[in-house]
Amino acid sequence: MPEFSIGEAERLTGLKAHVLRYWEEVVPFIRPRKDDQGRRYYRTRDIELIRRVKHLVQVKKYTLEGAGERLIAELTDVKAQSARQELNEIRAELMRLYTIVRKERSQGETHTP
Numbered sequence: 843m844p845e846f847s848i849g850e851a852e853r854l855t856g857l858k859a860h861v862l863r864y865w866e867e868v869v870p871f872i873r874p875r876k877d878d879q880g881r882r883y884y885r886t887r888d889i890e891l892i893r894r895v896k897h898l899v900q901v902k903k904y905t906l907e908g909a910g911e912r913l914i915a916e917l918t919d920v921k922a923q924s925a926r927q928e929l930n931e932i933r934a935e936l937m938r939l940y941t942i943v944r945k946e947r948s949q950g951e952t953h954t955p
Contacts, residue, residue, distance in 0.1 A: 845875065845883035855892045862892065869895055869910040871917070 848859045851874075855862070862882075866872050872891055874882040884892075891913065898909035 843885060845885055846889065848874075848882045848884070851882075851884040851889060851892070854889050855896060857892065857896065865892065865895065865906065868906050869913070871910075871913070 846854060848862060851857075851862055852859055857865075866874070869891075872888060872895070874884040874888055876882055894913060895906070895909045898904040898912055899906055902909075904912060
């Protein structure tokens, strides 16, 4: 997974380094990896989140805190939808297995002397 220095993150997001560092303090899920010397390395996901925050702040006129809250709500909703989908898939698999077991039981009962 590619990582980007703060200079590269500046170019990719159109934000200055001091703005990126400030946003890290205010928006809790923007957390670039830091090496032993404290240099920041942004992942693709970090860049995407920063761009989303930038859009909410500059285009939709959210405050930075409001943009953070909005993204938390969006991310929570995405996780909930993913969990629901996974549960539905598990439920379908359980029903499939249950049907097989019932069918085998009913066939076993008819073949018993």
